[in-house]
Amino acid sequence: MTQSNVFDTEILTAIEQQLDHLLTRPAQPAAAGLERIYAAMRYSALAGGKRLRPYLTVLAADLFDVPRSQSIRAGSAIELIHCYSLIHDDLPAMDDSDLRRGRATSHIEFDDATAVLAGDALLTEAFAVLADAATHPVPEVRTILVSQLAMAAGPMGMVGGQMMDIMAETGMAAAEDIALIQSLKTGALIAVSCRFGAYLAQAGQPETDALQRFAADIGLAFQITDDLLDVSGSAAQTGKPTGQDAMNSKPTFVDLLGETGAREKAATLIEDAKQALAVFSPRQEPLARIADFILSRQS
Incomplete structure (x- = not known):
């Protein structure tokens, strides 16, 4: 299963166009520093990638018939956060x-500073978008989007997980912490x-919880497949260096369960994720296909 036969090209094109629009520098004032920062932002954010996160937002919002003009903007804000990270x-x-x-990564193409x-800049622009x-159109919804993304990206989310990941390199985190680190x-x-799809729709708690259960399972499965690719993939295949986890002594599910056990764990998570979507039947199929893609992805 490849991205080309799972992802809707119309949605992906709309996401790319939105990102390009959001990262177009205003004409004034003219200044070399502004030219350079926008060039660096665009270099990394418009460099391709699966666009999984905004795509998930659009599919989740589609369950509730949210206008795509809204879901694509909201999903693009998450992608800006992802690109910054x-x-x-x-x-x-x-x-x-x-x-x-x-x-070449951004600091190689430009410089560290x-x-x-x-x-x-990508981080802060994301919140301006939301x-x-x-x-x-509803201010309360925008407030929820801002606060929830801040929580997901901050010390109790992505940044906290990154800190735990760094500490694990020095032996300060045990193998049983792996699931928390990756979550x-x-x-x-x-x-x-x-x-975000549920928030945009102002959906009820049962639907929001179902999407959370689905996302938690595919998120962990995504990281397990990343760990497997780091062991068995190549830089040409993944587009980034491989063997980094072993080199940095990072604990992974592959270390904990072995390659076979890790693949079985990922498969179980994907099945659980698809079961969480039952409340949306029969409209859940696009999200279910993404879950299957995560399990079989090669990059």
Whole structure:
């Protein structure tokens, strides 16, 4: 199963166009520094990628017939956060990677300081997008989107997971912490991507909870497949360096369960995720296909 026969190209094209629009620098004032920061933001954010997170937002919102003009903007804000995190992850002070999505990382293409600022700019721009009335006409909904993304991206979400991941490299985290690390570092943004669909629709708690259960399972399965690709994949295949986890002594589900056990764990998570979608039957099929894709992905 490949991305090309799972993902709707119309949605992906709309996401790309939205990101391009959001990252187009205003004509005034003219300044070399502004040109450079926008160039660095665009270099990383428009470098391709699966666009899984905004795609999940659109599919989740489609369950409730939310206008795609809203879900694509909201999902794009999450993608800006994701792209910022990749820039910072690749920095010498973090993973020290020189390859991302098949080309030089931001700090290699530009420099460390520009990469830091580009990440900072993408982070803050995400919240400007969510606060804009174009994302949703109801102020209370926009407030929920802002607060939930802040929680998912901050110290009790992605950033906290990254800190735990760094500590694990020095032996300060045990193997049993792996699930928590990944649920924060990777899973938090995936989970909020799905919940955004319910928030945009002002859906009830049962539907929101079902999307949360689905997202939590696919988020962990996504990280397990990432761990497996780091062991068995290649840089040409994944578009980034492989073997990094072993080199940095990071505990993973592959270490804990072995390759076979890790694959079985991921498969179980995907089945549980699809069961969580039963409340949306028969409209859940696009999300179920994404779950299957996560299990079989090669990059």
